[in-house]
Amino acid sequence: MTLIDLTPRVASSDRMATLPVLIIGAGPVGLAAAANLAERGIDFTVLEAGDRPASAIRLWGHTRLFSPWRHLIDPASRRLLEAAGWTAPADEGRAPTGQDLVDDYLAPLAEIEQLRSRIRYGARVVAVTREGMDRTRTAGRDTTPFLIRLTTGTGRVEELTGRAVIDASGTYRTPNPLTSSGLDPVGAADVADLVVHALPDVLGADRARFAGRHTTVVGAGHSAANTVIGLAELAQGEPGTRATWLIRNASAARVSSSADDELAGRARLGSRVDQLVAAGVIEKIDSFEISAVHRDGPGLRLAGSRRGEAVAHDTDLVVGATGFRPDLTMLREVRLQLDDIVEAPIRLAPLIDPNLHSCGTVAPHGFDELRHPEPGFFLVGMKSYGRAPTFLLATGYEQVRSVVAWLDGDMRAAVDVQLTLPATGVCSTDPGSESSCCS
Incomplete structure (x- = not known):
């Protein structure tokens, strides 16, 4: 006690x-x-x-x-x-x-x-x-x-x-960096203009920035899921728009799709992104550990390792949704x-x-x-x-x-501290002010 x-x-x-x-x-x-x-x-x-x-x-x-x-x-x-x-x-x-x-x-x-x-x-x-x-x-x-x-x-x-x-x-x-080490990737300062903060308004104010471009969303939580779903919807009306979901771990374990989740909106989000990945609308790359970034023409290249092998991924923009x-x-x-x-x-x-x-x-x-x-x-x-x-x-x-x-x-x-919270499901750091997406 x-x-x-x-x-x-x-x-x-x-x-x-x-x-x-x-x-x-x-x-x-x-x-x-x-x-x-x-x-x-x-x-x-x-x-x-x-x-x-x-x-x-x-x-x-x-x-x-x-x-x-x-x-x-x-x-x-x-x-x-x-x-x-x-x-x-x-x-x-x-x-x-x-x-x-x-x-x-x-x-x-x-x-x-x-x-x-x-x-x-x-x-x-x-x-x-x-x-x-x-x-x-x-x-x-x-x-x-x-x-x-x-x-x-x-x-x-x-x-x-x-x-x-x-x-x-x-x-x-104060977002987390793109790497799993807690440090900014090598070269981050040189591509800062191509890395976007979590939860951009891809269907509204930021639409022009993402339309017709390949965007890679880095992160395994609900802010990442929100963004890739928005990009998938944007692609329906903007030819050339592509979305890649890059996860540093083996799976997006924090994105709930459980029917037992008392926050139904959270479960629907998880189910929707699963469907888009299964249909091939969103490309998902798991177990990608980013170590460096550098410019590659008008876009950038993410360099790192995947299951022990050196890998690289080319994209036009990156959305950092890593918490x-x-x-x-x-x-x-x-x-x-x-x-x-x-x-x-x-x-x-x-x-x-x-x-x-x-x-x-x-x-x-x-x-x-x-x-x-x-x-x-x-x-x-x-x-x-x-x-x-x-x-x-x-x-x-x-x-x-x-x-x-x-x-x-x-x-x-x-x-006399008392608190009743909605039960089950998992949460991610979204969007990280006092009011998170799982609030």
């Missing part, structure tokens, strides 16, 4: 008590943290790098999620919205797209009175530390305010202080305790190990599993999962509910 330290909230001083909680990121989990703080009357400031809420989700807004609305709305946020006259979207029919999530829920949430004035857009956080202390200094640390350095849209540098920091900045902008990882650069002066393998908080890592857990089998967890040696600092949402690809939005909402209760000294609520 794990013993939980019930010491209430972070250590405080007269000055600390006057400072806000600083939230990094105005995505679903960052806004949920804000809603929970607002309900408890705790001052806060949300720092969002984009010019609107949920800026990362807007980049893949064309993609349909797997979860129905009931799994996508944070309870505290719902209460604040409904008090302002908002009506939740109907839960029947198809799951919403990312853009639906923004338009029908997150954008209205960011505009309610309790949140709107406390969100700063165009505020990119570049460093988190303690005021006047690097990570090596201990004396008085827990009563010293946090200091966040940020850059604004005009390039100006500012610094803010706070009593606690909740980092909900996600992982979408995501947390950007920890801005946290160099914060005392973190991360698992050596998953890069998640050390108490959380065993609960989310992708070798043992799917999206629906992650155990309920809250402030205690998310704590670090830095009192008052929390990683939440997709970033808290490190490199594990099993995150669901409902998990992030319960995380921040527990964290905020702890910050408020409400230990009964902080330790």
Whole structure:
């Protein structure tokens, strides 16, 4: 049985008590943290790098999620919205797209009175530390305010202080490399213009880029499956369009097609891609380990090995759908305790190990599993999962509910962590912000 330290909230001083909680990121989990703080009357400031809420989700807004609305709305946020006259979207029919999530829920949430004035857009956080202390200094640390350095849209540098920091900045902008080694392939910088981020809008805004060209999608998860299906549909109306699905492992084990999957949209996606591969519409290459890339005429060549043999694959474009990882650069002066393998908080890592857990089998967890040696600092949402690809939005909402209760000294609520998740199936890191395709 794990013993939980019930010491209430972070250590405080007269000055600390006057400072806000600083939230990094105005995505679903960052806004949920804000809603929970607002309900408890705790001052806060949300720092969002984009010019609107949920800026990362807007980049893949064309993609349909797997979860129905009931799994996508944070309870505290719902209460604040409904008090302002908002009506939740109907839960029947198809799951919403990312853009639906923004338009029908997150954008209205960011505009309610309790949140709107406390969100700063165009505020990119570049460093988190303690005021006047690097990570090596201990004396008085827990009563010293946090200091966040940020850059604004005009390039100006500012610094803010706070009593606690909740980092909900996600992982979408830090994709994994194309190789299985964790390193960029040799020559990656020379072909950067031919490698596209996960989940491009191949049937909409990005159509012209892919029409009539051969695209190779690298990755074994749902974001890869979404993209190859879109390319197959594009090929029906654009002659010369081809899609290759390149998998580094022996199979796309993370793409579920199980009839037992409670997220029916996820199972349908897996079944659809299986059909297209069987029909020869999509070429699938498994067990291809990429080691180098270089230009080959107007396209590029992927070089590597396959079952012990040297191989090469020529293509016009590559879509990297290999998952995501947390950007920890801005946290160099914060005392973190991360698992050596998953890069998640050390108490959380065993609960989310992708070798043992799917999206629906992650155990309920809250402030205690998310704590670090830095009192008052929390990683939440997709970033808290490190490199594990099993995150669901409902998990992030319960995380921040527990964290905020702890910050408020409400230990009964902080330790009463409850979570009901859709069962079975598998998940991949898609698309890697707080709101994944398996959300």
